[in-house]
Amino acid sequence: MRFTIHQNSRNGGRPSNQDRVAYSYSKQSLLMVLADGMGGYLHGDVAAQLAVKMLTDAFQRKAQPLLDDVQDFLLSEINKIQDAIHQLAHNQGLEETPKTTLVVAVLQNNRLVCAHIGDSRLYHFRQHQCIFTTEDHSVVQALLKQGTLAPNDVAAHPDRNKVYNCLGGDIPPTIDISPTRRLHSDDTIMLCSDGLWSYLSADRMLEILDSGRGMPHFINSMLDIAEQLGGAQGDNLSAIGVQWEDILDQDLTISGLATALDQARTIIQPLPDEGLSELSHDDIERAIAEINVAIQRSKR
DSSP states (O other): OOEEEEEEEETTTTTOOEEEEEEEOSSSEEEHHHHHHOTTTHHHHHHHHHHHHHHHHHHHHHHHHHHHHHHHHHHHHHHHHHHHHHHHHHHHHHHOOOOOOOEEEETTTTTEEEESSSOOEEEEETTTEEEOOOOOHHHHHHHHHHHHOOGGGGTTTTTTOSSSOOOOOSOOOOOOOOOEEEOOOOOOOOEOOOHTTTTOOHHHHHHHTTTSHHHHHHHHHHHHHHHHGGGGOOOEEEEEEEEEESSSSSSEEEGGGGGTTTTEEEOOOOSSOOTTOOOOHHHHHHHHHHHHHHHHHHHH
């Protein structure tokens, strides 16, 4: 297993960043995850941070050297995140529960499995085409499917930023797991928040990708364009992209051959030193620990 990967996140026009993005890899498996804390609710950044941490921690424990059942891993771990967010809200006496979208991909055995909740997206590019995109759990997407909204009217629709499925809601989220997809050499998988895809079509993304200047250029150029178009009113924007089995740039290519069978590495995109709302990392760790204790008790 070898790949070239790059991730980045920016504030856009916002004073703080509620997006979180990370990847973790073992000798034979790669996990990519992006969470967009929902700005209409308090502590969205905390929900996003908790989601990314729990998924990468679980991957490190279980991908030795790969996951036995990827779909089961995604379903069980994402449901634990939902419980942990509510536990955190209970511990802190929060008036409202923090909420976040989520998109996560696992690549192993030359196959891709993706799960998503909300309107953070995954794109699968191959041979100058976008061959797959996740379908948003949003009001405008539902209207498009019903045929009551024209594609050209999406950008101006007053509910364009509203999602009906998220982590942290009162109703357990619907975890949308896409059918397993076969990976080819040089396929590109990209995860991004709506702060990016709102301003760039899949065709525009392909134009940047097809420049052949590598994964860092692809990700950073898209963020540059979206940030400029968003201006002072622009949302947080984040993306992570991987080129699978890529050997064109030896300096940036990561190989599983250099990773021990029982080891995994996690790289979380650093953010400006702005703090996690009023809640600390200890608060997050406490909520996670309490959920894990409850899970162990239920198994007895």
